Amino acid sequence: MSDPKLNKPAQNWKTLLICPDSKMSTHILSLISQQVALGPIFELPTYPYRTVLTETLAGKIPHMCFVDATSDPERALATIRNLTELHPGIQIVVLLSANEPDLILRCLRQGALEFLVEPFTPEQLRQALEKLVRMRPNSGGARQGMGKVICVAPAKGACGASTVAAHLAMQFRRMGHKKLLLADLDPLTGTLAFILKLKSPYSFLDAIHRASTLDESVWKALVVNAGGVDVLLSPENPADGIQEVQDPSAIIEVSRTLYDYVVLDSAGVYGDWHLALMQLCDEILLVTTNELPALQAAQRGLSYLEHHQVPRAKVKLIVNRYAKDAGLSKELIETALHMEVFQSLPSDYEDIQKAVIEGKPAPPNSAFGKAITALAEQLLPAAAPSPEPAKKNAGLLGLFGSLFARRPTT
Template sequence: MTNVLRIALVDPNDDTRESLKGMLLSMDTVWLEADCSRYEFFPDIIEQTAPDVGVISLDNDSEKAIRLIQRLAADAPDTVLLAASESTDGHLILQTIRAGAREFLTLPMSHEDLGAALGRVSQQKFGSSEGGARGCEVIAIAGATGGVGTTSTAVNLGCIFAADNRNSVALLDLDLALGDADVFLDAIPDYTLADVVQNVSRLDIQLLKQSLTKHSSGLYLLPRPVELHDTQGITDESLRKVIGLLKATFTHLVIDLSKTYSAVDMAAIEAASKVLLVTQLDLPCLRNVVRLMMSFEEIDGLQDKVEIVVNRAGLESGQISLKKAKETLGREIYTLLPNDYRTMVEVRNNGVPLVNQAPKAAITQAMKDLASKLMGAEGTAAPTEPVKGSESKWKMFWPGSAKS
């Protein structure tokens, strides 16, 4: 599990409460357990959720807020209290600290100031090894078309990550209609993404883990819904909440996307720190890669986190050469996964990951190398600058894309 600070917030002022919530929700190493608009309800929230940090805004009624801090300091000593106010009055600050607040934060608060304060709390709680709190790496696996091996890539990467006992890893199956990550893991889940979405507002980290299916590799699976009609309740907004909770719980989150690039898929791509676009060396796949990359150009920062993974490399029949593929795409290939149809069929049919089914196979080693590269063990990724003179070779033939 990541070194996540669980936080409860009380602020009767709607504007400042929403501002603070927004900053807290944007932090990977923070999970907002609860927010409250009434001072008198906050002790019950603290008792029920036992958060690591309680953030208390003073400005609605400073006397009542200071009494609340004093009470919580006595009743919930394990919860670190942070006070926030627009006032910089020295007497108020002294009163607040004497009442039991660890720090006094000035509103309006910057993201940096809040992060620094929470960093100090995290350092005390979790220790300062390697810079304190550890964030979550979110890796989205996308496909240039169906059948290119996105699910096998997602499942096996997840199992390889989970083999390192320093990691806690979850796999989210976002192919809502036809996903089969559970088949690859020979799992029969008790709960699905639909169940978690329905109850996300009531879940905490412990309940979330109980809602996931744990594989023998250590990988936690959150599968797609069983019934097709259950997919209707899964929206981009509800998915963002689920991903936020998963990021607060695990060090690595692998997301197997659908091939529809719906609003739900794009919400996952937006949350990802790296997007692997899996393709093969054939004309339809490469054509789709170009089309997708052109669309990704319209979203700020997205192209920079997309890497192209060529699967089934070495399949001689009908494949385009790697050199020609690079020229067509105008960028480097992040990694190659060799063709090993027989092994992959056995893995899928037996429901056993590559590291267990075929630990010495070339495809297994390639997956391990990809995992190491994603975790930074091999340094920076291959350069993605356009190949000289090739950028427009395909675009000039794409309907509506030619530019004067």
């Protein structure tokens, strides 16, 4: 079935309405048109295919999108998913003819932020708009008042992506950021528990199982703390519930509301689970080495992401274990992959092995530690200093202990 032909929208439109129900469309349009900030409005009378959405949104990010979820719930869910994948910061309001909690929850999981139920009223719309204003996307792509999500993914196995993810989260803590999450979302071969010497009876699978009741109190029971960073681990037995690993959106959306910055450790870019992570996050750190097999894998990974409409601008190339006297040079890597090397991390075997054995980050003054610091500073600004508390006798020892000591877990 070919895509329906659509009228070309005006250049200055701000709001998108996708509503096959003509009666519902007339009703909501009469309310939206009274909101000057929402106009002009472009209406699609059918659920558009992804190609139509891509063309419609080319070079344009609407302030808001209203989607009729009642006429065809499955098509509506697919449309919401496509919208959030094409423009992660878009604000979507679901329109319903009746209060259907299950459908509302499914829409929210796909990326919708608010819903309206007929009969629509000016007060109902006003309250929804006030809520969305507080969550309006900023210029950087992450929603204002919601956490930034960075996904670390290896181009191929054994590139050291988990080591990079763990050190990056700990470095953010050293920079003064306090609300931090490190999540091991590798369902089969997650290693953060081993790297950080952590144990927990829970994993991200429990977060998926509790998606409908996942609030702050439940979340706190699922994570463990390491050096001031909350860590969500992968399942200890990879066979447990692995068939249920399909949609990570609930984990991502809840973590955005609870943390300022989230670092995801992914096993790669391939498959529905990992691709969803790439689409939901704000930035991707693709970790490779300067060896030919890893660089070929990076090239394939970039092509795969591009084929699935993940913007190249979202991807940052990290060359781990870089050594000038071995493998390809930085210039050759950039030429081969047609993209800049965002950061190179030196080969620092002894310090990394010692850190893994001790379950703590490599020293900040080591070669690897200095490179991680440079990477973190490129990704995030330093946190604003907090008001200085009353001095305690613990002095510097207490300060360093709170920042770097690994808290024991049971």
